Amino acid sequence: MDKFTTHTGVGVPLKRSNVDTDQIIPAVYLKRVTRTGFEDGLFAAWRNDPEFVLNNEAYAQGTVLVAGPDFGTGSSREHAVWALQNYGFKAVISARFADIFRGNSGKAGLLAAQVDEKVVQKLWTLLEDQPGAEITVDLEARVVRAGSGDDAIEESFQIDDYTRWRLLEGLDDIGITLGHADDIDAFEKTRPSFKPVTL
Amino acid sequence: MGKTQGRTLSEKVWDEHVVRSTAGEPDLLYIDLHLIHEVTSPQAFDGLRLAGRQVRRPDLTLATEDHNVPTLDWDKPIADPVSRTQVETLRKNAEEFGVRLHPLGDIDQGIVHVVGPQLGLTQPGMTIVCGDSHTSTHGAFGAIAFGIGTSEVEHVLATQTLTQAKPKTMAVTVNGSLPDGVTAKDLVLNLIAHTGTGGGQGYIVEYRGQAIEELSMEGRMTICNMSIEWGAKAGMIAPDQTTFDYIEGRKEAPKGADWDAAVAHWKTLRTDDDATFDKEIVLDASTMTPFVTWGTNPGQGVPLGASVPAPADFEDEQDQIACEKALTYMGLEAGTPMREVKVDTVFVGSCTNGRIEDLRLAAEVIKGRKVAADTRLLVVPGSVRVRLQAEDEGLDVIFKEAGAEWRGAGCSMCLGMNPDTLTPGERSASTSNRNFEGRQGKGGRTHLVSIPVAAATAVRGTLSSPADLEPVQA
Ligand code: SF4
Numbered sequence: 311m312d313k314f315t316t317h318t319g320v321g322v323p324l325k326r327s328n329v330d331t332d333q334i335i336p337a338v339y340l341k342r343v344t345r346t347g348f349e350d351g352l353f354a355a356w357r358n359d360p361e362f363v364l365n366n367e368a369y370a371q372g373t374v375l376v377a378g379p380d381f382g383t384g385s386s387r388e389h390a391v392w393a394l395q396n397y398g399f400k401a402v403i404s405a406r407f408a409d410i411f412r413g414n415s416g417k418a419g420l421l422a423a424q425v426d427e428k429v430v431q432k433l434w435t436l437l438e439d440q441p442g443a444e445i446t447v448d449l450e451a452r453v454v455r456a457g458s459g460d461d462a463i464e465e466s467f468q469i470d471d472y473t474r475w476r477l478l479e480g481l482d483d484i485g486i487t488l489g490h491a492d493d494i495d496a497f498e499k500t501r502p503s504f505k506p507v508t509l
Numbered sequence: 510m511g512k513t514q515g516r517t518l519s520e521k522v523w524d525e526h527v528v529r530s531t532a533g534e535p536d537l538l539y540i541d542l543h544l545i546h547e548v549t550s551p552q553a554f555d556g557l558r559l560a561g562r563q564v565r566r567p568d569l570t571l572a573t574e575d576h577n578v579p580t581l582d583w584d585k586p587i588a589d590p591v592s593r594t595q596v597e598t599l600r601k602n603a604e605e606f607g608v609r610l611h612p613l614g615d616i617d618q619g620i621v622h623v624v625g626p627q628l629g630l631t632q633p634g635m636t637i638v639c640g641d642s643h644t645s646t647h648g649a650f651g652a653i654a655f656g657i658g659t660s661e662v663e664h665v666l667a668t669q670t671l672t673q674a675k676p677k678t679m680a681v682t683v684n685g686s687l688p689d690g691v692t693a694k695d696l697v698l699n700l701i702a703h704t705g706t707g708g709g710q711g712y713i714v715e716y717r718g719q720a721i722e723e724l725s726m727e728g729r730m731t732i733c734n735m736s737i738e739w740g741a742k743a744g745m746i747a748p749d750q751t752t753f754d755y756i757e758g759r760k761e762a763p764k765g766a767d768w769d770a771a772v773a774h775w776k777t778l779r780t781d782d783d784a785t786f787d788k789e790i791v792l793d794a795s796t797m798t799p800f801v802t803w804g805t806n807p808g809q810g811v812p813l814g815a816s817v818p819a820p821a822d823f824e825d826e827q828d829q830i831a832c833e834k835a836l837t838y839m840g841l842e843a844g845t846p847m848r849e850v851k852v853d854t855v856f857v858g859s860c861t862n863g864r865i866e867d868l869r870l871a872a873e874v875i876k877g878r879k880v881a882a883d884t885r886l887l888v889v890p891g892s893v894r895v896r897l898q899a900e901d902e903g904l905d906v907i908f909k910e911a912g913a914e915w916r917g918a919g920c921s922m923c924l925g926m927n928p929d930t931l932t933p934g935e936r937s938a939s940t941s942n943r944n945f946e947g948r949q950g951k952g953g954r955t956h957l958v959s960i961p962v963a964a965a966t967a968v969r970g971t972l973s974s975p976a977d978l979e980p981v982q983a
Binding site: 330333336343345378380406409410414417470502507509 | 528529533534535537539541542548549551552555560562565567568569570571577591592594595598607609629630632635640641642656657658659660661663664667668669670672674706707710711740742761762763767768770771774806827830831924925926943945946947948951
């Protein structure tokens with residue numbers, strides 16, 4: 311996994327709440343057995359709509375998604391995170407994330423930055439007034455920055471310490487856990503014999 | 510937490526599985542059972558191969574084919590090439606890594622959340638995970654069970670553990686008894702309408718109270734299944750005699766001395782009287798009625814006797830916008846009585862309502878009646894064993910005589926990854942768990958309903974309950 315310290319890129323205002331993972335990537339696109347190539351399914355149902363934000367040239371190269379609350383609800387499909395990453399997104403900013411989506415993001419290296427709802431509103435206003443404007447997501451400082459002069463936005467975001475550390479270090483979760491193999495061995499010795507096995 | 514402070518059910522099960530706990534880090538949790546299916550596992554096995562890693566405990570892992578398998582012609586090669594690739598990839602991976610697989614055609618094939626309990630593998634006090642959000646179903650047995658993403662699937666395969674921050678605890682107490690004809694599905698749809706789709710976020714929820722205790726295991730599974738639909742990490746119900754009776758004698762259930770030891774332990778898995786929850790919700794079951802959704806998330810529901818709401822009925826601006834969008838998508842007009850909503854397709858099945866008890870209940874309503882002229886009824890058993898049991902009991906004949914389609918086992922129209930989908934604009938009454946835009950097929954319009962409502966709707970062609978049906982002529 312690549313290290314994530316800070317990222318600056320075009321912000322995309324997705325002015326919808328409750329964007330569930332079926333909207334992020336519909337089930338028909340899940341049939342691949344690889345981790346790449348899911349960008350064509352991203353927001354597939356909405357991409358046909360010429361008014362949809364990613365169909366606007368100014369936002370098409372976006373890398374920072376600014377979405378309404380309860381982003382990523384629904385199915386646990388990690389393809390939702392891959393689809394966002396395959397498209398080019400590095401970070402999603404929202405006032406509330408679904409737990410599984412947040413977990414999946416942290417593991418795959420997509421930054422899920424939680425901010426106050428008012429901050430989302432401010433970013434939306436800025437991005438709509440200045441299509442193509444960039445947003446900086448500074449993980450080290452836990453700060454989102456955008457705009458300049460009087461309109462400049464600088465607000466902190468929330469992310470748990472552990473996920474932040476892993477993203478900053480670019481650490482693979484499995485490797486970390488395998489470092490604790492002794493603990494796992496010891497635990498397994500204490501498991502009761504009535505616990506079921508499949509083989 | 511002081512020494513004398515009691516613990517909740519979920520805290521007890523959690524504590525029993527902590528491999529490693531360090532301040533400032535999530536706990537490392539041991540996983541008792543890892544369930545796998547064809548859609549969310551290929552990339553995980555791929556990751557193992559790339560890193561040269563093994564499956565640590567194939568003997569705590571079980572795979573089945575369910576999400577995209579056809580429910581017609583299941584004995585022939587899968588027609589859709591992509592589905593076929595996924596299924597073949599699962600078979601190759603199971604073989605290479607030594608994982609037990611119940612493939613299409615096997616007697617234990619079926620929806621992963623139907624198969625686990627049916628085999629007796631799902632037991633109280635376990636930790637169970639699967640790359641599917643409705644893993645919460647298994648919480649009905651007093652297990653901590655939740656859905657995980659593919660990276661986590663890989664993590665569990667390689668280490669049999671997961672790093673997890675301890676969720677907060679919530680109690681949902683449902684007092685009183687459910688009235689006749691009102692089911693677990695109505696109860697949970699009621700609850701979600703009450704809390705909203707995000708109301709459970711960050712919590713492991715324990716469902717308790719008289720109405721919950723009175724439910725069968727099937728009903729309890731329906732409730733826990735839909736925990737995720739109001740955002741909860743997991744749902745649990747304390748194991749009791751109903752639970753033990755369900756498990757006893759099943760193929761993978763403990764036997765002999767192991768059984769006694771297991772039951773003795775399971776009996777300790779109850780929330781202590783002096784334990785406290787971070788949040789509590791109290792509901793009254795005795796006032797509940799059949800509940801149906803009108804919108805595009807499971808929280809957008811009303812009693813069957815009510816009408817389609819208008820945006821102005823909501824106080825919150827986001828809710829108003831959501832209502833307006835949902836009405837447009839659903840092709841509904843505010844003020845229309847729900848009972849007048851015409852339905853094209855009725856789907857009976859899924860891990861929410863695809864068990865034998867569900868099929869019996871549906872058959873009871875359908876028996877001696879006919880599916881309405883321009884409505885189709887699709888009955889998809891949750892597993893091969895459910896199908897065979899239903900056929901033993903003659904339920905398939907009842908369905909077929911009524912004009913319904915009787916299918917093979919799988920997820921089917923619950924998510925429309927196989928050929929069972931809605932066409933754009935087509936309206937369904939579905940016993941599954943999600944009514945998201947396009948969930949059952951692009952442009953499809955889904956109303957979530959209970960089994961009795963589904964069956965009655967198939968007969969009348971509009972959303973209905975069995976009470977709306979003419980008596981069957983003798
Ligand atoms: S029946 Fe539906 S909810 Fe259940 S496992 Fe299958 S797709 Fe998921």
